[in-house]
Amino acid sequence: MSTPVLLRHPSSLDHDTGSHPESPRRIVAIERALEQRDWLGFDVRLSEPAQRASIEALHPARHIDRIEALCARGGGMIDMDTIVSPGSCVAAHHAAGGAVQMVDALLADERAGIAASLHRPPGHHAEAERAMGFCLLNNVAIAAQHALDACGAQRVMIFDWDVHHGNGTNALFAQRDDVLFCSIHQSPLYPGTGPASDVGSGAGEGYTVNLPVPGGSGDAVWCSLAEHVVAPLGRAYRPDLLLLSAGYDAHADDPLAGCEVSDDGYRAMAASVRALAGELAIPLGIVLEGGYDLGALSRCVTLTLETAGDAEPPAAPEVAVHPLAEQAATRLAESYWPALAGD
Ligand SMILES: [Zn+2]
Numbered sequence: 001m002s003t004p005v006l007l008r009h010p011s012s013l014d015h016d017t018g019s020h021p022e023s024p025r026r027i028v029a030i031e032r033a034l035e036q037r038d039w040l041g042f043d044v045r046l047s048e049p050a051q052r053a054s055i056e057a058l059h060p061a062r063h064i065d066r067i068e069a070l071c072a073r074g075g076g077m078i079d080m081d082t083i084v085s086p087g088s089c090v091a092a093h094h095a096a097g098g099a100v101q102m103v104d105a106l107l108a109d110e111r112a113g114i115a116a117s118l119h120r121p122p123g124h125h126a127e128a129e130r131a132m133g134f135c136l137l138n139n140v141a142i143a144a145q146h147a148l149d150a151c152g153a154q155r156v157m158i159f160d161w162d163v164h165h166g167n168g169t170n171a172l173f174a175q176r177d178d179v180l181f182c183s184i185h186q187s188p189l190y191p192g193t194g195p196a197s198d199v200g201s202g203a204g205e206g207y208t209v210n211l212p213v214p215g216g217s218g219d220a221v222w223c224s225l226a227e228h229v230v231a232p233l234g235r236a237y238r239p240d241l242l243l244l245s246a247g248y249d250a251h252a253d254d255p256l257a258g259c260e261v262s263d264d265g266y267r268a269m270a271a272s273v274r275a276l277a278g279e280l281a282i283p284l285g286i287v288l289e290g291g292y293d294l295g296a297l298s299r300c301v302t303l304t305l306e307t308a309g310d311a312e313p314p315a316a317p318e319v320a321v322h323p324l325a326e327q328a329a330t331r332l333a334e335s336y337w338p339a340l341a342g343d
Contacts (some may be wrong), residue, residue, distance in 0.1 A: 017083045021256060057149060095119035105150060162245055177203050179207070214312050245287055266300040276316075
């Protein structure tokens with residue numbers, strides 16, 4: 001396998017949110033932890049800002065213009081949670097551009113097997129015309145669209161393990177079958193979307209897979225869903241690219257949510273994802289989303305990159321089948337994904 005690639009940019013520190021959990025300190029903590037490990041052997045590169053055309057493939061020009069205008073006026077609140085400062089526009093363009101460049105490294109340029117884009121602001125709550133939930137542009141969705149438009153991918157799978165439902169990504173691809181969106185998220189919780197009954201619509205019916213879990217869910221639930229539902233879905237869908245919307249706010253230490261995933265749980269989920277990519281012989285791209293306890297965030301990003309970047313793909317982890325995973329697999333097998341029967 002060629003050297004894994006990591007995209008970053010100092011503009012991530014210029015998105016000034018004041019006393020907000022989604023703060024520049026998140027990137028500082030992650031980069032300090034990775035630096036102490038010599039970046040785990042990743043080839044570290046500065047991201048370019050996204051081309052306007054890459055963003056406009058999913059977000060209308062007026063959405064980008066509105067954010068640019070707000071930045072130019074000195075910033076302000078978009079909603080109760082979402083803040084824009086003078087540096088946010090450049091930061092958001094690099095966050096999207098890093099994800100696009102990650103896809104180029106995976107599919108177009110040197111065909112790196114593994115790459116990561118570690119920027120802020122995060123992206124998975126951003127809808128086509130609506131910034132929300134700390135997110136301005138939907139970085140992982142822009143990356144998926146770029147893979148389809150410019151890199152010859154026919155099918156892309158996005159696995160979102162952030163504790164919040166990725167409503168933006170869900171909405172952007174709800175009516176399409178060329179992107180399989182699969183999310184594990186705590187419910188009820190912000191933003192209140194993502195019931196199991198939301199399966200997409202039209203040509204996309206069945207290609208949105210929502211796996212809500214109750215507050216208090218820990219490794220037994222999350223790792224079982226990753227290994228016994230998400231991985232079999234990937235085997236059935238056979239994507240050309242696997243993208244991970246990697247949030248770390250399902251961690252037991254996270255202040256914003258109520259799940260109980262441990263460091264070992266993130267390591268196991270990362271092993272499931274990496275093993276799936278290895279089995280399908282497809283590249284894996286990791287895009288940072290949330291995660292607000294700086295210790296848990298920096299440790300678990302490190303564990304994810306360590307597990308993903310290992311030259312020898314890990315074996316799929318030994319994870320017991322939790323009843324919630326069994327129910328989800330049965331439901332999917334009976335509806336859109338017969339291959340999940342008895343997995
Ligand atoms: Zn989140």
